[in-house]
Amino acid sequence: MSQKMNKPETVAIVGLGLLGASLGMALREKGVKRLGWTRRADIREWAVKENVIDGTAEEIHDVLSQADITVLCLPIPEIINYIELNAASWKPGSIVTDIGSVKEVIVECGEKNLTPHGVYFVGSHPMAGTEKSGPAAAFPTLYDNAEVFVTQTPNTCPAAFAGIIKLWEDINTKTVKIGVREHDILVAHTSHISHVLALALTEAVLDCPEKEQKLRYSGCATGFRDTSRITSSSPQMWREIIENNQPAVLETVKEVEKRWRHIRQIIESRQYDQLQEEFAKGKKLRDDWIKYKNSTQKCNW
Amino acid sequence: MSQKMNKPETVAIVGLGLLGASLGMALREKGVKRLGWTRRADIREWAVKENVIDGTAEEIHDVLSQADITVLCLPIPEIINYIELNAASWKPGSIVTDIGSVKEVIVECGEKNLTPHGVYFVGSHPMAGTEKSGPAAAFPTLYDNAEVFVTQTPNTCPAAFAGIIKLWEDINTKTVKIGVREHDILVAHTSHISHVLALALTEAVLDCPEKEQKLRYSGCATGFRDTSRITSSSPQMWREIIENNQPAVLETVKEVEKRWRHIRQIIESRQYDQLQEEFAKGKKLRDDWIKYKNSTQKCNW
Helix, strand or coil: CHHHHHCCCEEEEECCCHHHHHHHHHCCCCCCEEEEECCCHHHHHHHHHCCCCCECCCCHHHHHCCCCEEEECCCHHHHHHHHHHHCCCCCCCCEEEECCCCCHHHHHHHHHHHHHHCCEECCEEECCCCCCCCHHHCCCCCCCCCEEEEECCCCCCHHHHHHHHHHHHHCCCEEEEECHHHHHHHHHHHHHHHHHHHHHHHHHHHCCCHHHHHHHHHHCCHHHHHHCHHHHCCHHHHHHHHHCCHHHHHHHHHHHHHHHHHHHHHHHCCCHHHHHHHHHHHHHHHHHHHHHHHHHHCCCC | CHHHHHCCCEEEEECCCHHHHHHHHHCCCCCCEEEEECCCHHHHHHHHHCCCCCECCCCHHHHHCCCCEEEECCCHHHHHHHHHHHCCCCCCCCEEEECCCCCHHHHHHHHHHHHHHCCEECCEEECCCCCCCCHHHCCCCCCCCCEEEEECCCCCCHHHHHHHHHHHHHCCCEEEEECHHHHHHHHHHHHHHHHHHHHHHHHHHHCCCHHHHHHHHHHCCHHHHHHCHHHHCCHHHHHHHHHCCHHHHHHHHHHHHHHHHHHHHHHHCCCHHHHHHHHHHHHHHHHHHHHHHHHHHCCCC
């Protein structure tokens, strides 16, 4: 495999939505041949015409069989389906990765189905995205400065792992090595639970009698806009993420409820000095995180 | 009063933080004389030098006594203090308003203290701000397209009310007439509760054992950044807002908990089709609101 790493690679991108098409754009002029595939022929044609990818094919097999590295940029159930259905298409020694927001179910499926074919699977999860989806929402800097989790298990081939790390770092991301279970618990906290909270907030604010709605609309400004932003994400995608990470999400639900009950109790008992301390604690926690991101990732947040 | 409205007015801005200094900038070249006052002499000098205001004075009395309209751009307890302490400084027939995020306590105080001096009080609440504070954070377009609640009570003078409406509309905001109690219940939903939720989320995600913190930092991306943004707001300001709107905030806490429990129960019982419907409902509620804002306020959100 070390020989292959030295010559220009063929990278296959399967799925040309927000993440897949943005990946194609980010890989422009990075010295790799970009092949792309998605079910809809018109999107495949659009992607070639717009220089999102260098080439495509009618049949997915003809793309996968040429790839040194394949990135499955699909919804979680589709990642699993595609691995199961196309396991025999990849060439031995090639590497498959994905962009799914959960890792345990996907990596288990990848290792189980691809190892018998001499194909390596390494899970990836780029912390990149917007509340929009589809190829029209794609842009070449989506991954800029993003952190990308790359998973290791006892079965992970070190050279395949290094190949995936290199791919992500070539497009200006920062990679973080992590175990699959550890990953899923982590993102339940840092990402998945926010979607549950934002949904509860949006419903509490906007799901009201029609005669009140205009006034509610007026009362919602930039604070609500940002706190609720992720409520505009794909309902199907977030259903699938939580469906595939339910136990960790429920643990995080308990953690948020603990904090919420504490703050509610402070407000109920009118302990406003303590409320101010609590707000100051939250501000410090977030401001420290922002400082870290700005210093380590040039985020300018 | 109708005569006064026809000649250029003197507008006094008391408090030159984010909202006060931005108001001064927004009122540039609007045909009014802008006087400003704040406790710190260096900020007053800065504001004159930077054309945030046209003039100032050593003593607050000398500013208030010249004003046709005064806007108190101060924290809630300071608005109340300033009205009580300076009630005799304003000239009869002049109008005082404010930018406080709660209205009942402020308007009661304004009417009670100013009416005996022949001074009119009209409460205002511009839905504008950022998580930052202080004069250095001010910018001239802060109020652009913002909605501004202007309160009416049985004691409100129609001409004074019209004068305040005109002031806000002159700086490109959209005014909304509302009762004080109705206002406070509304913003508990559309604004105050978000700060409680964002605080609980920030603590659940970032208040963790030190050895886990680096990884939590990596796992937090743009979703968390936006959902938690308002946690970086002023702890003192938000303590004061909730302190002065506690019953309405607690009602809203109950409303959010009802929604939260429902969603949690769906996740616990693995009703994922229903979870997807719930996410779709939230998305539609928010997307409809965004469409409304973009069409009525040219927000481009």
